[in-house]
Amino acid sequence: MRLSATRIKTYLTCPRQFRYIYIDELPRVPTTPLLFGSAMHETLCWLHECRMENGALANIEQAMQDFQQRWNDLLQAQAPVFKPGMTSQDYEAMARQMLAVHLKVSRKATVPLLLEFPFEVAIGEHTLVGILDRVDEGETGLVVMDYKTGSRKPSARDVEADLQLTIYAFGVQQMFGLPVEKVICHWLRDGVDLVSTRDKNDFAWLADEIVPYIANGVESQNFAPKPGYWCRWCDFRELCQAENSGQNADVNGGSASWPMQSN
C-alpha cells in the first residue's frame, strides 16, 4: 500500500472520508486556502532555486510577480470556493506580507539542500511517499522543514505531535541514511521556526503501529464514518448523511449521536 502523510491523516481523522477520496475517487471542491498554500509553496521553491543559481535572493516585487502569476493561474484553472470574508486581493496582501518576512529571514539563513523533493521509501511491506518542502544541512545531521501557511500558529505541542513531520523525518533518514538533527515547522506569517526532534521511538511508532493500523483498516474495508468538528469542512457531508441514514451501528452506536445534522 502506498501511504502519504495526507492519506494517513485522513484515515485517522475519518475512515469514511478516506474511502470517498482515495477509494471512490470522488471529486473534491477546491478551496482558496488550499490553492493559496500551493502557490506560496511554489513561489518559495522558485525563490530559493533562483538563489542557488544566481547567488542572490529575488526582491519582494519579483517574488510577488511570481506569486501573482501562479495564483491567477490556479484561480482560473480551478475556480475555487473562497473562504468567507476573503477576496483575491486579501490573499495577495497576505502573500506580500509572508514573502517580505521570508526574504528577510532567508538573507541570514543557509541555502537549502533540497526543495520540493519527492521521496518514496519502504516501511514494512508498504511504501511511504511524500514531497519534502525543504531539507537543510545542519551541524549534526539533516534538518527537515515544513512550511505552514495556515491562519493558526501551531503550538510547540502541535509540532512535537505532528505526524507529517515524523513521516518526513522517517523518509529523509531512510533515503539518505543520515541522522535527522531536527524538524522545523516554519510558520510563514511571522517567519518563526518551531523546532522539534524525532527519534527511533517515533519511527517505531509510525512503522509498527500507525502504518499497520491503516493498512489493516483499508484492506479489511473498515471505512466507518467518524463524525466530529471536522465534518464542517468535509466535501461529502450530504452523501455521508444519506449513506448512513438507517445504519445506526456505524455512527457511534446510534443516529442520536450523529452530530452533523445540527451543524
Ligand code: SF4
Ligand atoms: S461528513 Fe464527517 S463522518 Fe462523514 S465522511 Fe465527512 S468527515 Fe467523515
